[in-house]
Amino acid sequence: DIQMTQSPSSLSASVGDRVTITCRASQTINTHLNWYQHQPGRAPKLLIYAASRLQSGVPSRFSGSGSETDFTLTISSLQPEDFAIYYCQQSFSTPITFGQGTRLNVK
């Protein structure tokens, strides 16, 4: 199975901050990498697919980059609604695997 490792596991930031979350795959996955936002009590939401493509309806302050094994999710200017847990996920091979999550907290 492909292991997905996110860093940091948690992060404290303020509204307006620029935030970057990284995700590393245990083997190359080309750009078969997606990012999700999960707010407790709600359904997870797709933010970025294919490493860098913004899902329809997602604000442009979210962006993704990377390929092969190293990927990043960047939020350019944090908004109050962005405090949540973020997951990366690989779809390169079965079983689909997720990172352990990064909890973005209010500083």
Place this chain on the structure above:
Amino acid sequence: EVQLVEIGGGLIQPGGSLKLSCEASGFTVRNNYVNWVRQAPGKGLEWVSVIHTGVGTLYADSVKGRFTISSDESKNMVFLQMNSLTAEDTAIYYCVRETPFGELTFMDVWGRGTTVTVSS
């Protein structure tokens, strides 16, 4: 509106069985990938199973031989039959559509989830 709604969660004793249902609207389960993904308390997301009516089914090793995914195209629903449940199966279970994009896929439609608690 494209939507998934899960029903059937609850409290079940260890060793028991439970069947989850997922009702799709706004798209057909026929020829689409529909997954179950779970989140145990305090843990991250874990893929459980997938069905595609034209391709077949797959399972995570942790549930293989105990869980069965199926669909009813006439009702536009997907099911997850869970047998021999243990405390480790306690989780919120999400029904999720997975959409192909070239060679890759992404999970673009998620239900709100249904909670399964395995406890005596």
